Amino acid sequence: MLVAYTITKNEKQGGKDFWTRIGVCFVNRDGSMNLKLNALPLGGEIHIREEDKQQPGRQQRTAAPQAQRVAEEFPDAF
Numbered sequence: 336m337l338v339a340y341t342i343t344k345n346e347k348q349g350g351k352d353f354w355t356r357i358g359v360c361f362v363n364r365d366g367s368m369n370l371k372l373n374a375l376p377l378g379g380e381i382h383i384r385e386e387d388k389q390q391p392g393r394q395q396r397t398a399a400p401q402a403q404r405v406a407e408e409f410p411d412a413f
Contacts, residue, residue: 336361337368337383341376357381 337360343353358372360383370383 336386338386339370339372340382340384341374341378341380342382343378354382 338356339358339360340354341357343355345352355374357374357376358370358381360368360370362368370381372381
């Protein structure tokens with residue numbers, strides 16, 4: 336299975352980017368793909384990679400904490 340992420344650049348916390356899992360991608364028998372998204376990236380880019388088994392320490396983030404960070408950073412926008 337492939338996982339779809341959006342990556343948000345973060346300059347404040349040591350340059351670590353926020354990886355938000357927004358969906359999954361399945362490869363069909365004929366080589367075509369199905370992409371199922373639970374959220375849309377604000378920056379317009381989607382990063383697709385194999386499931387995160389090779390990086391066991393990586394935290395999986397969901398769209399809700401990212402929305403909370405945006406609301407905290409831009410309180411007058413909501």
